[in-house]
Amino acid sequence: MPRPLSATIHLESMQHNLQRARAAAPQAKIWAVVKANAYGHGLERGMRGFAQADGLALVETENAVRLRDSGWIKPILLLEGIFDASDVPLLAEHNINSAVHNIEQIKMLEYTRHYRPIDVHLKMNTGMNRLGFRPDDYAAAYKRLRAIPDVRHITHMTHFANADELEHPRLTIAEQVRRFRFGAGELPGERSLSNSGGVLHQAELGDALSNDWVRPGIMLYGGTPGGRSAQDYGLRPTMTLRSEIIGIQRIEAGDTVGYGSRFEATGPMTVGVVACGYADGYPRHAPHGTPVIVDGVRTTLVGRVSMDMMTVDLTPIANARVGSRVTLWGDGLPIDEVAQAAGTIGYELMCALAGRVRVLEGRMGTDG
Known part of the structure; x- marks a missing residue:
């Protein structure tokens, strides 16, 4: 696979x-x-x-x-x-x-x-x-x-x-x-x-x-x-970047996540590992709090983005598991919102998509 x-x-x-x-x-x-x-x-x-x-x-x-x-x-x-x-x-x-x-x-x-x-x-x-x-x-x-x-x-x-x-x-x-x-x-x-x-x-x-x-x-x-959002102008996303949870860690207060141990948990939480990183075109400088969607629920990035992986907060998603679907931008999550959180623009995210990412065609509201 x-x-x-x-x-x-x-x-x-x-x-x-x-x-x-x-x-x-x-x-x-x-x-x-x-x-x-x-x-x-x-x-x-x-x-x-x-x-x-x-x-x-x-x-x-x-x-x-x-x-x-x-x-x-x-x-x-x-x-x-x-x-x-x-x-x-x-x-x-x-x-x-x-x-x-x-x-x-x-x-x-x-x-x-x-x-x-x-x-x-x-x-x-x-x-x-x-x-x-x-x-x-x-x-x-x-x-x-x-x-x-x-x-x-x-x-x-x-x-x-x-x-x-x-x-x-x-x-x-x-x-x-x-x-x-x-x-x-x-x-x-x-x-x-x-x-x-x-x-x-x-x-x-x-x-x-x-x-x-x-x-x-x-x-x-x-x-x-x-200025205004794409939705305000009646525009629709043309690219949806999706992945899955490939690992789960349950951590306690004081535990840290990722390179540099930049993120420290303030209490018990569940962290999911997503198969996507900066080598795929996701911005390495995206900070804690950058939005993602897991199984239809909005949550956030935690810790540093790695070359091939990133970590997200699964605490709000009760039934999250290995294999849970993750939307990184696009259908349901405007690319400009992700870009703004990462201090960049949607143009850069689209254009930086790496060649190793599989590109499919599909309608919005489907899995592609």
Whole structure:
């Protein structure tokens, strides 16, 4: 029998969350973001779960080609653009859109044969200060791109730094939109501004946020970039990490648990050992009190997370036994809640899922 640890991917939840994104921004086409192996869900599963998206977006050229080889015929966007001039023919051959965020990429497009027209997304740095041309330099970059004969459509793109917090004290969405409009002006072409946070706040922003394309990521996987919970937005978990109790210890007051003896019992308690650890992608720094579910009852982590195991408090679960089912995140336990307890974000938990974890497919409310 395999080790009793598995991640179940809920394709129907991926489809549901995509529809929630479409309902939030009905005027826009959707790039479903499938970077980082579809946030740990598997690239091909991402393609299937988001089959109704208008396009898929990711960062690796080789995985863009892999999507084509797997049968994806709709648009594909490279969010970081090309990394070498040798990538340019692949854009043309496989009809892949590319972000353009620096002068070096423009030079690659100028001096490399394309074979057929390509579409690009010119990125503006409106305050994220990560990638893109500053507003004052944007029109000149556009003019240079427009002069390349085989560049067909140019979409204008930026990325919000604080889309989860509309009134951020340093940089609001409204200020970034103002900078974007200043830089792009009346230049022709479609607009692509919103990540998950922008999509989720579309109702509050209204006409102030106009997109032809949106680029939701984390919301498609049942998480949020911050603020309100996924459930508040009607989003469903797309990954459930489950294991089992493989050992039980009954301890007394003063007994300690785990490496470093960081947890000390204040009275009699029952401790369960779960087959999951940091080598599986569970955060090693998750503290005492991080929530877990055992046989449908919420309880907490105790002691340090080990490489292959963790320990949980079974005292509230009267009939807990070896073989009891454990939910570490997902169905019934929002991944953002676990991430917050561990001082991180749901993105990291999904993307850190280790290759040795069995990945299954199943509907929520089942054992996968």
